Amino acid sequence: MIPTASRNNLSPYYPWKNVLPKIKRLQTFECKVVFSEPKHQQKWKLAPPGEVGILLGYDNENSAYRILKSCNKKVYKSRHSEEFYESNEGENLEEDTIPEEEENNSADRTVLAEEETSAPEPKRSRVTGPRHPTLICSDISKENILPYCRRPAAHFTHTNDPKSFNQAVKSSDSKL
Numbered sequence: 001m002i003p004t005a006s007r008n009n010l011s012p013y014y015p016w017k018n019v020l021p022k023i024k025r026l027q028t029f030e031c032k033v034v035f036s037e038p039k040h041q042q043k044w045k046l047a048p049p050g051e052v053g054i055l056l057g058y059d060n061e062n063s064a065y066r067i068l069k070s071c072n073k074k075v076y077k078s079r080h081s082e083e084f085y086e087s088n089e090g091e092n093l094e095e096d097t098i099p100e101e102e103e104n105n106s107a108d109r110t111v112l113a114e115e116e117t118s119a120p121e122p123k124r125s126r127v128t129g130p131r132h133p134t135l136i137c138s139d140i141s142k143e144n145i146l147p148y149c150r151r152p153a154a155h156f157t158h159t160n161d162p163k164s165f166n167q168a169v170k171s172s173d174s175k176l
Helices: 013-017 100-105 165-170
Strands: 032-036 050-059 064-069 074-078 081-084
Touching: 032 064, 032 074, 050 074
Parallel strands: none
Antiparallel strands: 032 050, 032 081, 050 064, 064 074
């Protein structure tokens, strides 16, 4: 969805669908993203394919996203951001840190059994289908076979062109 100069600063979505992209698809800066790290920068071949980072903006030079990887504070350029997930303003974007206010107030909080909300009962759906392999009809009959021309498609042509030099010289059309 990144606009480039070769497309007259339009996103690829517009020429493809002839409709402007929906605004909800556009991402705000400083939101959490999952992006793919280049293979040559991965530590080992079984490293996770996606990394969590923060969207900083767009890089017009490379038509890519500029993403800050929060664990090592490096900026990466990535054309492939698989998944965006929403974060609220003021939310702490680093996963392992807890704000100081929450650390102090965590001892004062107690969870009461009445306040806990119970999850709704899961709905079970019944799948109706064959219960035994003998109930499946696999008979071959002429009604099940569609008419199909089984001859190979071929086209024969006949030309009067000579096949060799001798035929060309001995033909009635030759001027020798």
